Amino acid sequence: MTTQTTTPESPSTPNPGTPEGLVPIPPAIGRALATGGGALTIVSAFLAWTWTSAFPGDLTVYGYPGGLQVLVLIGGVLTTLFGLASYGVKGLGWLVPAGATSALRLAALGTFATAWYTILAITFQLGGIVNLEPGGYIVAIATLGALLGALALPFERPEPDTADPEDTPRERLVLDARNNIAVIKAAFASGTPTPARKLPAYAEILIIVAVLGLALTVFTYGIGTEYDELFLGFLLTTGFGFAAVAKAGLVSRISAITAKHRNVTLLGAFLAAAAFPFTQSxxxxxxxxxxxxxxxxxxxxxxxxxxxxxxxxxxxxxxxxxxxxxxxxxxxxxxxxxxxxxxxxxxxxxxxxxxxxxxxxxxxxxxxxxxxxxxxxxxxxxxxxxxxxxxxxxxxxxxxxxxxxxxxxxxxxxxxxxxxxxxxxxxxxxxxxxxxxxxxxxxxxxxxxxxxxxxxxxxxxxxxxxxxxxxxxxxxxxxxxxxxxxxxxxxxxxxxxxxxxxxxxxxxxxxxxxxxxxxxxxxxxxxxxxxxxxxxxxxxxxxxxxxxxxxxxPAKLQFLGDYQLLAFGLTLVLLMRFRPEGLIPNRRRQLEFHEDAEAPTVLSKTGV
Missing domain, CATH: 1.10.3470 (ABC transporter involved in vitamin B12 uptake, BtuC)
Structure with missing residues (x-):
């Protein structure tokens, strides 16, 4: 069996047996390019992308992002965070229990898709590329560079198994032990962060509150999108953002916390939903x-x-x-x-x-x-x-x-x-x-x-x-x-x-x-x-x-007219292709579709 090893001292330098990335760029340069591209994307969101307010969202203002710029800004923040986490920056390890590379790749892809969709929409709607301001060129180059850098990174192991509320306490202990062992092995092999220390109960409850507040914000923003271009950008950002967070293992970690505090989660979700009408005018x-x-x-x-x-x-x-x-x-x-x-x-x-x-x-x-x-x-x-x-x-x-x-x-x-x-x-x-x-x-x-x-x-x-x-x-x-x-x-x-x-x-x-x-x-x-x-x-x-x-x-895709169901059907086909177990599956059903979801055994020089 071919082993894959990387010394902990130099996580960015793969051994000859390490799988290559999709782009022939050295991983060290690719990681720097992805992280720097994400940071430059953040800066570009505060610049003007076009000279006229005829494009929805008014992307002509310097120093204040608006419309689709806000979504690109969020994508840039995610890309930068995952890029820094891939370097092992202290304090970011809790966000990437399954490793940062796959999450970085998806975040960069989502940011690139939203940014270039915006640039192309400006070009076609306003009549040419001459309608772009410097910020539009910068975001196009930054997101393309970040994507190429992320694709140059080698592939990682699959994410750990998720916690299931149906599991018995003994099954949860076995699951935690198996995931922790797999992550420790991968940490020695690829330089990814080791499992974070156990949080106190009040900290876990605060995390649940923050997640529910974020969910309410995302839902309110999505349901209140005022024009078609913004809703399509919202779908791109949330779709790729959720996939990136899931690949990082953060969804699994939060699922385990919510399963541990089920009553608090249920009550918090009810209160967050009840607050929705009060956010509407x-x-x-x-x-x-x-x-x-x-x-x-x-x-x-x-x-x-x-x-x-x-x-x-x-x-x-x-x-x-x-x-x-x-x-x-x-x-x-x-x-x-x-x-x-x-x-x-x-x-x-x-x-x-x-x-x-x-x-x-x-x-x-x-x-x-x-x-x-x-x-x-x-x-x-x-x-x-x-x-x-x-x-x-x-x-x-x-x-x-x-x-x-x-x-x-x-x-x-x-x-x-x-x-x-x-x-x-x-x-x-x-x-x-x-x-x-x-x-x-x-x-x-x-x-x-x-x-x-x-x-x-x-x-x-x-x-x-x-x-x-x-x-x-x-x-x-x-x-x-x-x-x-x-x-x-x-x-x-x-x-x-x-x-x-x-x-x-x-x-x-x-x-x-x-x-x-x-x-x-x-x-x-x-x-x-x-x-x-x-x-x-x-x-x-x-x-x-x-x-x-x-x-x-469907309520937001009515502008597609006769092509509405076609676009909707294609979306369902893609979702079922890449996540057949559903968006929020239980672990038993997930294993039915991914029988190879077990973390592979990785051998290192230390013999772990």
Missing amino acids: DDQYATIGVYILIFATVALGLNIVVGLAGLLDLGYVAFLGVGAYTAAMVSGSPSSPFDIHLPFWLSALLGAAVAMIFGVLIGAPTLRLRGDYLAIVTLGFGEIFRIGVLNMDGTSGPDITNGSNGISSIPNLNILGFDFGQAHSFGGFTIARFANYFLLMLLITLIVVIVFRRSSDSRIGRAWIAIREDETAALAMGINGFRVKLIAFALGAALAGLAGTVQAHVTYTVTPEQYQFAHVVPPNSAFLLAAVVLGGMGTISGPLVGAALLYLI
Whole structure:
């Protein structure tokens, strides 16, 4: 076996057996070029890139970055930090537990992509390269140099295994020991930092608070991008930035901290999300926020069926429709055939109960099927529901749902005298209608998260995972597979129905077209399944992040017109190619896709 060694005293000088970089530049020069290019990129963000304010963001100001310059500035900071960490600068080792080279390469690539996208956009929109100011030339040269320098560095070992909240304390100890040994070996071999010392509990909690604050800032910035060029730059910066941080091993380290303080993380995430409406001056982006929460809550319910129990459900959006129609019928709407106006808590329970009944009725005769057969049956159920409510118009069937017109004029909620349709002021902040519903939906999302967490940690949750992994083996161990799957189906349907009761009041009208298998605007069954798979099956945060991305990206890509779904599909293909386990996977699923994710054994002169 060919060994790869580098003496600790000269980490930048590889031995003959070390893998070469993609660019034929000595690694020492490449590291200096990448780090210096990142620093020069930071400087260029404070210079003017064009002479006219006709390009969005006003990139004509000296000393104050604006628009896309801010994103390039962030990329330059990441590139510089990872470049300094590759030199072993004291204090930066905690940021790169898996090594800095791969992270530096991705950060430089992301900064280059955002900067050159901006330069090309200025050139084409304003009519030529003559519209560039000195800052534009400098950032183009700096980011290109940083990228070439980063590509000249040799490749490193894979990142360590991530912590999984499902692991037992013994499994976590074994995982930590294995990762620490691997990192120590790599430190002797390539000069990367050794594991950082254990932090006190209060420091770990402060890190969680900082991460949640950063997540709120990134989400608020992304949802509030004012023009198309800025949103595309935001996607480039966040995508490559997240990949760089993950390659550095920082995501794994933070995941271990959040798994250790799960209750603090859950509470902090809820408070950070609750602060979002207070960062908005009107309902423009709070509208998107409440729809994202509805989409995310339903996706989390589907995660029980798909992620935990391993049941492929292609008609899950029908349960959202059952809850919405149930709430609409008992909300006092003039279009409802029933002259009933129940309080919200009762209509919410009724919507969840009716959806659960439908889940049992559909699951009882079909859950003895497996795989593709079950998927086809659930797909048929989704279409049967849509066609059924479409035909209940008094002509083709009984007059219950008003057919294609749906149930309209659904009144706003009024809970204990609090009218969700009116603006309210709290401590100097005014929140309008959609912000009110955002906070209500956030509370329901919290309930669903708790249900998911308690269910996955329970005995029935372990049975779901056993069924998902190997149903035959689970049956041989005495698990009643049909009963376990039926419980998952019913619980997932109830959670979707609960979210549907809020959706009915938010949208004012429920119609059959809202609950198709595939539709340009989510939620629909295809997007819900994609949110679970893209975010990370079997996790809590995965479907929430996946749903947010799958709702936000199409909403911001409307300027592409007919090419919107093409661009969106290509994005999904690339994500599944380079991260098939999802954005935030659990360790078991990650190992299924990366069986070689174990850190390789590296021999050094010291024999470690």
